[in-house]
Amino acid sequence: MASSGKFGRIRPLTVMAQGDKKEGLDGKTGGQDIYFPLNGGDFSDAGAGSKSLRSELAALGVPAQVIRRAAICAFEAEINVIIHAVAGSLHYLIEGETLTITVTDMGPGIADIGLAMKEGYTTAPDWAREFGWGSGMGLPNIKKNADALVIDSVPGEGTTLEITINLASPSNARQE
């Protein structure tokens, strides 16, 4: 049965995190394991999650503008784990018209989230700056492009970002 959502072409697919496969609404097994490991300092992992997400959303017929916003959020969050943390992972979940991207890491955590959200604020190390990262625009960009962003961080333990995107609305409330 086709989705009654706003996308004519959307597949009745629910993509769950690793080890938690679920049947699609049509009774077929929907989804793959969408779980991408990330390692601190290792740029070879960068972009795997955001790239997969991009093609998954394109296959679902999601508007290009929404795909772009989702990919920016996923990529900036991946880069943050690689630059700032020891290890972590990205996974995403598409349920109907709601995309949730969860990026979690073991790392230093963020002591002052308000400060970290400020444009241009960065603690990126020199090695990351040498790669051109560390402009301090990642978190502000995620916030701007997401419909909702929840940051949960414990200093000395790690950080989790939960990014929500409504796949049916091309722009969000923050984009005038």
Ligand SMILES: Nc1ncnc2c1ncn2[C@@H]1O[C@H](COP(=O)(O)OP(=O)(O)O)[C@@H](O)[C@H]1O
């Ligand atoms: N996953 C994370 N773990 C620890 N600190 C983080 C993480 N993500 C962001 N931060 C902190 O928030 C700051 C701002 O992040 P961001 O806006 O992405 O800029 P940048 O990554 O260029 O420094 C970072 O410099 C860092 O201090």
Ligand SMILES: [Mg+2]
């Ligand atoms: Mg960043």
